[in-house]
Structures are given as structure tokens and as C-alpha cells.
Amino acid sequence: MNSAKMAGLRRRELLAGAGVVALVSALPARAANVTYGELGGEEIVLTIARGTVAMKGGRAQAVTINGTVPGPLLRLREGRRVRITVRNTLDEPTSIHWHGLLVPFQMDGVPGLSFPGIGPGESFTYDFVPRQSGTYWYHSHSGLQEFSGMYGPLVIEPAGGAAQGREHVVVLSDHSFVAPARILRNLKLDPGYYNRNRQTLGGLLAGKDQPAADRLEWARMRMDPTDIADVTGRVLTYLVNGRDPDAPWTGLYTPGEAVTLRLINAGAMTIFNVRIPGLPLQVVAMDGQPVVPVDVDELQLSPGETCDVVIRPGDGAHALVCESVDRSGMAVGMIAPREGLRAPVPALRQRPILTMRDMGMDMGGTGMSHGGGMDMAAMGHSMAMRDGNNAPQVRLGPGVEMIAPMPVDRTGDPGLGLDARYVPAGHRVLTYRDLVSPVPNPDVRPAEREIEVHLTGSMDRYMWSMDGKTMSEAHEPIPLRNGERVRFTLVNDTMMAHPIHLHGHYFELVTGHGERSPRKHTVSVLPGGKVSFDTTAEAGDWAFHCHMFLHMAMGMMRVVQVRPA
């Protein structure tokens, strides 16, 4: 990428979209070689337009915010009102949703739910007071615009003033030269279209992957154990702060200092495995909320999640390696004392293979929280792969290929492809169970009731839904009372991980940490797994959906309706 050209483009776009834009003067502690600008103050203008992303020596079509992908970093202040005007120069409606922000529902930015959307040529001014601080992001909630590059980072400084020390915002994303609508069509016509890493006879003869007997059993079930990601490195380029691995983004530091990385997964369809070989990552915040610091060597970040990590790079260049979960590609950044210094980038690791545990049929008993094991059959619990009695609320239509017969709590699992079969001994990988809030949760009442939601789908038809119905089929919302404490239990009846996001709320994960449960706005439910969280209902209509953008577009979404008690 020609950085001089990009800098020029950015300056032009900023001037073009100016209005009452207040540019925050770049603090000396921050690096300047990102592809996007930074905005702050009380009045912000964002202009949405068609544009391009420079990557892999070419230019890919994009929907840009102030001319760039990602859009500008918005730096807000807790408790300080902000007015953000979004100007739509597209020939289609647009919107911006503030991901993870606790805003009044009419400012949440979901067309048809929070507001009517922003029509072509129109503007809309969002007006709210941030009630929190930390690392967040914003993105379009219209059509497939987010998949086209319409997202940007958002940082809220605490009311007491910004923390001192070096920090970098790190936006991870995926972009394609192929239009998202075309990618979706290819998946509808051939759901394995982008998987070029399947099991083969050649692999069997070479002793790779599953042995013959297991392959036969999986074929009998009509399941592909290599179906890890729908959209892969075949068609995606993975970006760090808008830069591809050939011309990586570099975060600068002064030898000896600690550096905070504000990691944001803005990928439309990509789960990233994040590591810096040779450097531990100290996780200090998740989804914008502080956690008791925990040192790990790697973490899996799903679309919609953010994570603050502190690193102590010591000296020299270090590679920030962000592999896609199916190991079909990676995003790469550099952490270095000066521009141009590069660390070696390790090769992609072995592609993982799904197991019976990913099908909710794990009867091995691995010391996890699930009990029962073989007793289930004796108790009359069906181990059939698609028994409606195991989930009476699910409509067993063509869009449901499986009901996990024995889903287990997998919040102690490190994520697909990061268990002991794939990482060396002693390699620490973050799990949700490692997260503990340093302060008591604001609402520690017990949940008054439990709502179970099944995440359902058919890979063979590329259909995705909740409880067997797409959003377009299920017009009924999930009703809550304002102020009510309620538990959601998400059960994943598919072979893919689904990062589920609830708008306008924080929720506390039920992971055995009592009144210091970790607070999140997006949680990944592993295949064959289940996750419970408690939340306190906020008045309004809120979107509740899978953050795999194509899964949401296919209907894995509901409205959560909160009305006065």
C-alpha cells in the first residue's frame, strides 16, 4: 500500500466531510500509521460513501466512513454529551450502530427497530451521553454494508481522565474483492464453496486428519468436520487497522514500556486467534469492561468482541498474529520500536477438525461442568441427532439439521482449534471462565426466570435461525419487563460457533464467579455448547443476533422487547 497516497486521501476526505469536525490533536503516545483518522469533541460528522480499500496490490470496493476503512477512531468521554451526524451519500439506506454502548434505544441505530434508518441523501444526528468507558466500535446495521467495510473503532475515556501510557487501537477485519452479496449467493448455492481444506483420500493415505472409521461415521451423519468457517481466506483478506499482511500496520513503542492494545474484532465473518509469539498477553478488559488481569499466550476473539491486553515488548519487533479460526489466512501487525522493523511471521498452523463435542454429543466427561454422561440414555434422554423432544420449542423444519442431544457448558473451553490437540503444552489460551470482574456487578439479584434460545441452522441449505425460525418467519419478539432480572441460556444446535450480541445491555456470564461475573455484550457459543447469562432489562426494542453477518442476514436474529413492568 502506498501510505503517502492513503494519507493524502484521508486528508482530502476529512476536509470534504468537514462541517464542524473537531480533530483531536494526536497524542504523542499514539502511532500515526493507521489508515483512518481520529475524531472527538462534542460534534462529529461522519460521511458514508462508496470508496475503495487498498489491499494485496489492488483496490477493493468498499462502503467507507469519511473515506476510509476502518472509519475514523471516535474518542469520546464518559459523561460528556456527543452529537454525531451521519450523512448518507449512498443510493441506499444506511445506519450506524454503536456496538456495546448503553444508549437510549432510539439512538441504537438499528433500522426498523431503533429508528427508520438514514435514507439516501439524508442525515441523522445521534445524540447521547456515554455512560461507560472502554474499547468499543461502531458499524452499519443495514444490509451487508458492514461486510463492505463500514465499521470503525470507538474509545470512551473514563470520566476521570484518560489513562497514561502507550496504547494502540487494533481493528481486526476481513475484506474481499468479491461483493458480499456474491459471497452470500455462492454459499447459498454451494455452502462449502470457500472451503479448500477438506479431508481428502490423499490426506487419509498420508495419515492426516480423521481415521477412516471416523470419516465414515461423519459421512453417515452428513456432517463435514472441516466446516470451521463459511467464508475463508480463499476470498477474504484479513486486515489489521485496514492494512494487509504484505504491508502490515506497525504499532510503535519505546523499548522498556508497557503497551495497551485495544483489540476489536470488526470482522464480518471471521473469528480470530490472536497471539504475539514470545510475548504473554495480559488481558485487562473484555468488551470494554475491566477484568482481573489474566496472563495468556493466545485468545480467540469473535466478531463483535473487544479485548484490551497489556504487553511488555521489551525490545525489537514482535508480530501480532491473528489467524482466522479455520487457519485459511491471517491478519498481521507489527509491534516495533520504529517503522519498518519486521519480526518473522510464523506459518499458518494445522487446520482443526470438529469432534463429537462440537455436535453436542460428548459423552467422554472431560471434567467440565456437565454431569450425567452415559446416564442420559438410561434417563430416557434421546441421543438421536435430531430429536425434537430434546428441544420442544424448536420448529423442526428444513432449516434445522441438528438438535444437540447433550449440549454442554463450554465456557471453560479455549475455542475451536485451540485445545491441547493443537497447541503445545503450557500454551495458555483464554477461556470465558478466566474472566472475573474486579468490582461487584451492579445488579446481583437472582434471575426471575430463564429464557432458552436455540441457535439452529442447516449448513447444507445455508439457513440460520433461532428456535428453527428465521427473523422473517418469527415476528414475535422476546418480551421482557423493564428492570427485570432475567437469565438467557443459549444452546448451539449447529456445528459452527455463533457470537451472539444483545444490543443496549450488558450481561453477566454465568461462569461460577457469583457477584463478580464478567460483563459482556457479545458472547460466542461454541458448537454443541451452551452459555447462560443474566441481564437487567432496559426499556426499548433491542436487536439480539448472531454477529456472523451472513448468519444474521439469513435470519439468526430476534427482537428483545422491553416494556414497563
Next chain:
Amino acid sequence: MIRHAAFALLMAGASPAMAQDHSMHGMHMPAAAPTATASPPAPDGSAATRSEAGEEPRGTDQPPGSAEAPPVTHDIAAARYFGADAMARAHQAMMEGHGGGTYSQVRFDLAEVQVRQGREGYRWEGLAWIGGDVDRLALRSEGEGRYGGGIEHAEVQVLYRRALDAWWNLEAGVRQDLQPGPRRTHAAVAIEGLARYMWDVRAQAYLSTRGELTGRIEATVDQRLTNRLILRPRVELALSAQDMPDLRTGPGVTEVGLGLRLHALIRPELMPYVGWSWTHKTGRTGRYATAAGEPRAEGAAVIGLATWF
């Protein structure tokens, strides 16, 4: 009568009713994925461990109650800020924009030249469809012929297709035969989908306007030698419930076909192939062929293109 029963049995064998037994009897359970990484102990040593130590559960450790859900209301909260009409329109668009959708495809699974000793021919099998996940309108065509000898068989079907479950579809419609010679129009019904062991199966039954009952079963499976070389065996069976002398087709199993095609995946929608195809006319159908001076069994080298767009 017996033939009819045998035919019904064959059709039932490929039906979804049989295929729906997904139970795990005798399932080989591999050892569970080991869950690595000893989690560090709760660093604060306070809240997390209190509950675990058997004290009164707090926060999310408390079990949920069983309160009743409130009723669903049929309003849009944002209407009070942006007006009911604007929100209703946008709400409808949002609902429709998350799920459903209409797609279409034109595909040829077979489009090939068949090379025999001095009797080169061709064969095609194509499908075009438009619709959603559950309901589709489909146009199918297949046929074959010989260079210099003209088309031997050609047909077009117009079908309504409905998804039955995650893997199986029902098709129903009309088939029109187009080849030279006696033409027929049939009512057509078929079950097609993905059977166990990843076999793509299609079982079809036809009832002609003359009251003749015939059927076909086709099955293919993909065996990946590598991610770019795909071997696709194919089995075909043609059936007739009665003798049809004008079509030189006898009762019972009329023809058995086997194929083995090696596809090179350039893109999923562009897979040229080479292979071998073998057909055998059986029983009285075979004797009709002999009487007409044609071989009962015939093998051919094939070269073709599987494609969709």
C-alpha cells in the same frame, strides 16, 4: 403386480422416511477433545471462591426463578420518536431483510462427449431453478444422442420443489419427452436430496398419459482425492412397470448405468472432467436392443464440464 410392488419398494428405499433415522446406535465415540490450558485460579480469591466454598450463592451463581413471561405487545417503541408510519415501513423491511430471500441457479451436472468405437455421442443433464429455501420452481432437462444419428432421448420437466427436511426435497410436475419417435407426456414426482454417507440421491416416478408407470434412481457421491481432484462415482437404474414395445422398453429393471468421473476443481462452478460411463440394457429391454442391432451393453470414455452460474 409383483413388479409394481418391487417398484414401490425401490422407491421407498430412497425416501426420507427411511433416511430420517439419524440416531446414534453403535456410534463410535472418539475420545473427547481434551480441554487444555489449566485456567489460572481466580486471582482475587474472593467472590469467585466464596460461592464455590459452599457459602450462600450470590450473583449469577443463584438459580433462576420461574416467573411468568410478560405478554408480547404489538407496538414499536421508536414510533413515539419517529412516527408510526415511518417505523412500520422500516420494521417490515427489517423483518424481511433477515431471512428468506430468492435465489436462482442454472447448472449442468453432466455436459459431455461420449467416445465409443466409432459411435461418438453426447449427453446432458441440467437444472435451472428459482425460489427460496423451501419453495422453488425448477426446470430440468436431460438427454443423449449420437453424432450423425441425432438425438436418441431428450426430455424437459417443469417441477415445483418443496423442502421436506434439512436434506430432502419433494418435486412434482410434468415431464415432456421430445425425442424423435413416440413422444410421451408424464406426471412426474421425485424425492431428491442428500442421503447418509453423503450420497446425492434422486428417485423419480413417472405416469404417462397412456397410464405407463416408469421410474429412475440416480445416486452420486464425491470422493476427494485432493481438494482439487474429485472422483464422482455415479449409479443409475431405470425401471418400468410394463412392456412398452414402441419404446423398445421391457418390464422390470430396464437399464443399469455406472459412471466414474474425475473432476478438476478450477472453481466450484467450473469443474471439467474425464471419466468412463457404462450402460447395460437388461431383460426384455436388452433383447429389444439386440433385435434392433444395437449392443445391450456399452462403455464410453467421457469428457465434459460440470458447471453452474
